[in-house]
Amino acid sequence: MDDAVIAVALVLVAACATVAVATRDPARQALVLSVLGVVLAVLFTVLQAPDVGLSQLAVGSALTPLLLLLTVRKVRRRGQREESGR
């Protein structure tokens, strides 16, 4: 039973990671990464590592995607102004 749950979580992690790499638009990738963060947190919990799961949940699903999105916004804002200035 435990093994089945772990196997499902592992497959989900592998799938999410592949989708995250294949998503070329950084804003969309940030959203996929936050899903990956949640799935990793689930995997860590079923692997009996609640401590790591907690920190992965806080960091992977909130902090890292937020930083990525803020960077995307900064870079895009620059790009738009340059286009309109030309």
Next chain:
Amino acid sequence: MSPRTRLWLVAVGGAGVAALLVAACLGLPAFGGDHHPYGDRAVEASLAHRTANTIASVNFDQRAFDTLGELTILFAAVLGCVALLRQTRDEHRARPEPAEVAPPVRRYALLVLPVALLTGLYVIAHGQLSPGGGFQGGVAAATALHLLYLGADYRALERVRPVGLYEVGDGVAVCAYLVTGIAALLGGAAFLANTLLPHGTFNTLSSGGTVPLLNAAVGMEVACAVVVLLARFLDQAVEIEEESGT
């Protein structure tokens, strides 16, 4: 290098690494095996120092010096971000317009904020007892504060978050960690050895000797670091604009 050659190079290198990794995986002890000598000894050492959460004991007692290294990386990374994302001379601040927030979002954010903040602080405080600790709780508490950006607006967030204070807090927390380590040294033991305080009663808030102290220092450090980082990135994304023509 043309993209085509590069893709070939990646394919050849990746195939080589993949072959080595698979060979290494086949040589590892089987998943779920019963042989964990290092882990078993860590559990014994943790129980001897009356720390209920073995992971906190490994982080802040048995491998406290290693955690000091991690803290240094964290501190250096934050320092680098602050230096890289500061406002330069050819940039100016544009005051962001107060944005309209949908009432349900505002209600939800303001309702969840105190709960999330309290959860973060609880997780820090109970690090040596239950799953959690300074690393997780610090991130949770710091991100919770930013619900204010969703619920109210950027100005409100800036008022409750004097960034300078958090930058000082970051440094103070690292110093607190070092001072706890040096105190053990003055007490005649090794640097960061857990001999300073009585180990207390198993499974109470004050158990584990210096583990709660180091845990609290790490919680403060991580919370301040995340607040400072997010503040710098929000500044860049929302406020700071370059002069036209650069």
Next chain:
Amino acid sequence: MDVFAYLVAAWVFLAGCYGLATSRNLIHAVGCLSVCQSATYVLLLAVGYRDRATAPVFSDLKPGARPVVDPVVQALALTDVVVGATVTALLLALVVQVSKRHGTVDPDELSELRG
């Protein structure tokens, strides 16, 4: 099941490396690097797992009553999750600087600029 968890970690790592090598946007590359990082956590925790064991937290468990999984690898992964996030932030700060100085975040265009 014996090596499946390790193979998943290897797959995630290689996928992240492929994304890094073929990325056309530095922000996307930083995202791929964080995928690579998560592979190391999967590998560490898989090595420390023990069948029919529980988490190494004794606040509601009598010591010795049940086998526990390896706490050392968990402590390693735990600190790196948080420290890794701040290093990601540092990389993103560098990306912001690159975009300011050169007006692009495409690594190919950047190497052309240098000549």
